[in-house]
Structures are given as C-alpha cells and as structure tokens.
Amino acid sequence: MQKTILITGVGKRIGLYLAKAFLVRGHRVIGTYRSHYPSIDALTELGAELYPCDFTDQTQLEALIQTLAQNYQQLDAVIHNASLWLSDDDTAGIDQVIAQMMKVHVYAPYQLNLALAQLLQNPETMTDIIHITDYVAQKGSKKHIAYAASKAALENMTLSFAAKLAPQVKVNAIAPALICFNEHDDAAYREKAKAKSLLAREGGEVEVLEAIDYLMRSQYVTGRSLALDGGRHLK
Template sequence: MTAPILITGVGKRVGFYLAQHLAQQGQRVIGTYRRQYPQLQQLDALGVELHQCDFNHASQLNELLTTLKQQPAIRAVIHNASDWLPDGDADTAIAIIDKMMRIHVSIPYAINLALTEQLKANNSMADIIHITDYVAEKGSKKHAAYAASKAALHNLTLSFAAKLAPKVKVNSIAPALLMFNPDDDEQYQQKALKKALIAKEGGEVEILNAVNYLLQSQYVTGQTLKIDGGRHLV
C-alpha cells in the first residue's frame, strides 16, 4: 500500500480542492476536518480517509495523532487548516492571538514532530508543506494576529527544513487572493484586484500546481512559493 498524503482542513475551499484532485490523481489521501460539510461525501466516494478533529481540543488531536502514527509511512503532510480572525480590542486580544497561533503554529509543530518517523520511513523523499500567506511578510492592519501566526508558520518551515533534511523536504506556499467569498461585494472585489499585477483570482488550481511541483522536486527545501499575482511589485 502506498504511503498517504495527510491534508488538514479538507472540508472546504483549498483543502477540499487539494484532497479531491490529489485523490483523482491516484494519491492515497487522509484528510481532517473540523465540522461536517456536504462536499465531504464526494471525498469519501473518492476513497479519502476522513477524520473529524477540532484542533482546539487536545484530546481530539491526541486521538488523531495516535491513529496516524499507526501508518507505516507517510508521503507528505500539507498543513492547510486555517482560521482568519480580525483583530479585536484589549479584552479579546489574548484570546484571538492564542487561537491564531494554535491553528497556524502549535498544531503544525506538534503534527510535524509526531509524524517525523513516519515521514522518514517513506521509500522516497517525503514532504511537509505549510500553507502560509502573503501577509506573513507584509503584515496586516486589520488581521495582525493572523499575519503574525502565518509568519511564525513560515519560520517553522526554515527550522524543520534544517531539522529533517535530507530525508524530508519542508516548504511553504504563500498565496494572496485565490478566490473571493460569496458575500464579497463588487466594490471590495475591485479594490482587492487592484493590489496585484495580475488582476484576477488565482484559483485553487494554483495551489495544486505548487503542491505537485514540491512533491515532484528532489532538490527544493526551506523555500516559499509565492502565489500572489505580483502583489509585491504594486
């Protein structure tokens, strides 16, 4: 049996897209999700092994890791699970940044350490891929806690790349605008599009292409692939 790819947060958007298309490519996929979504039935039909896990609960995380450590080997871990909370006031500041750091830093850190032996046991090179964000380098006026946590996740990429080489490659993918939300109005969309040289939604396929590139590479580690339409030049 081939070693699986673990993807966190497969219930919607990018995580769902990655799980769906990697499974269709013939990869064996394990996915985690926090709550039920109708589209999870599509992943189940494709043979994706699904585990419900709320990463805010230590007991659920421990149970998940116990199950995953029974795998003889793991081909890759893709840390996609995320949350996007706006900054609050002094009364909510600690709670917000704690939540952002937990989902974007503490959980990937714990999973990487827990599954190190399974990754190293893969027949060929294994991969850890952190989905970070364009704002990890730029910061954010309204989502400072989120941006800080994604910057910390990028730093984990550097540390784990050095720690796990040469058997495990560790890289980041840093997207900007991939797709609008259904409730984003026209004014917001036009304002957002003007922030990039390529003024359009990138789409989930850009992340899939980046993931496939990293999985196929035998010589890239400790790097960040920026999927941002050239925002840094605007």
C-alpha cells in the same frame, strides 16, 4: 505511483480542492476537518479517510496524532492547510484571538510534524511537508495582526523543520495572496481586491495544486517559501 497524502482542513476551499484533485489522481488521501459540511460526505464517497479534529483543542489534537500513528505506517506528504481567520477586534477577545490562531497555525503543525516525522522516512524517495502560510506573513496586517503573526511563525517553522528533517524530508511553504473569492463577495470588493496585484486577478485553487506538484517533484528545494501573489509585492 500512488502516494499517501495527509491534508489538514479539507472541508472547504483550498483543502477541499486539493483533496479532490489527489483522489482523482488515484492517491490515498487522509484528511482532517473541524466542521462537518456536505463536502465531507462527498470526500468520503470518493475514498478519502477523514478525521474530525478541532486544532484549538489539545485533547482532540493528541487523539488525532495517536490515531494517525496507529493506523498508518508511511506518509509521502503532509500538507498543513487548516486555517483560522479572525480579526483583532473579534468578540472572542484579543487573548482568545491570538491563542486560537497560534494553536491552529503553529501548535498543531509543530506537534504533527514532530509526531509524524518517522512516517515520512522513506529510504527509496524524498517525502514532503508543505505549510500553507499567507502573503501577510512577510508584509504584516494592520487589521489582522494576530493572524499575520501566526502565519509568520508557521513560515519560520519551515526553516527549522527543513534543517531538522533533511535530507529525507523536504519542508517548504506556499504563501498565497488572493486565490479565490467567497460566493458572497460583491463586485466592488472583488475589483478592489484584484487591483492589489499586478496581474489583477484571483489565482484560482489550481495555482496552489500546481505549486504543490512542483515542490513534491523537486529533488532540490527545501526550506523555501513559494509566493503566489500575482506580483502583489510590487504594487
């Protein structure tokens, strides 16, 4: 059965992978992106319905919410994948670092969940909201304190929205550690990163897709965070 799935941050990496995978399966994919990469044109050619939106800009976010409310009558899933990664010593300044990451990881999902909750109400089946958080939401990070804090807030919102939107809408989180390297990552960095987990490997985007499949199929899981970390918590 075809589903209508909203995925934020589809321009690259996990978001791009998920959008392509759901399109290949014949689902209707709605996506948002901050920057226009060639991948955006490729997704459009595959049939994705895409909307530019910088989640650090409240005006753009409000315009997106209005557009979604006007153009769609029902959603089967909302996957909050959009992410911003800045270090605490970024040249933007500490006030901008925490503010921008809270906007992307907290304010935007919060507002989208509230605004789109009505579109997720389907009397015939359960629907889903899935927050992509991060391994550091539970562990913290000495070098990326603001990032970890914002992802922890997103993970906490999973609990609140699960309680608020039950029983019709399931709300869960996925907390990945190392999923895939960037092309420019050198061999030494890759080996050091892989050694941080028991399984000593990168998970691959398919691990996120399969976790999402599990959560969307489930009729009995809500308010939970599913760790994808290769046993990193035991190192």
